[in-house]
């Protein structure tokens with residue numbers, strides 16, 4: 001399971017397949033990471049600095065984090081993609097094709113001016129979350145999606 005948790009400044013990524021339940025997150029910032037709550041992560045309950053410090057202690061990288069840099073990421077169901085916006089301008093996208101109960105992610109691209117900001121990861125996670133909610137299998141084909149997911 002892949003999930004993102006966003007506020008205005010940061011996006012937290014959680015990949016359950018990498019979680020080995022060392023619980024460093026739960027002990028490091030219990031108000032945010034609470035396995036008895038649904039959803040178990042609530043990033044409104046602590047400062048970004050406290051959340052970031054706790055995530056850095058996750059031994060398996062099941063939890064990771066990126067600054068948003070003012071970039072908004074949305075799911076565009078009509079055109080089978082996720083999009084990243086800087087204001088009104090599209091600066092990145094991740095595309096998939098639906099076939100036989102699976103979403104094949106075949107393309108991820110971010111404008112070169114916006115590289116190394118975690119935007120491609122946010123785009124891929126946005127699609128994977130949507131696919132998982134719809135009980136769709138995800139087949140990563142583009143190299144970036146493969147790197148994020150495998």
Ligand code: SF4
Pocket residue numbers: 018019020021022023024025026057058059060061062063
């Ligand atoms: S610290 Fe990382 S590996 Fe440990 S429970 Fe939290 S998310 Fe899972």
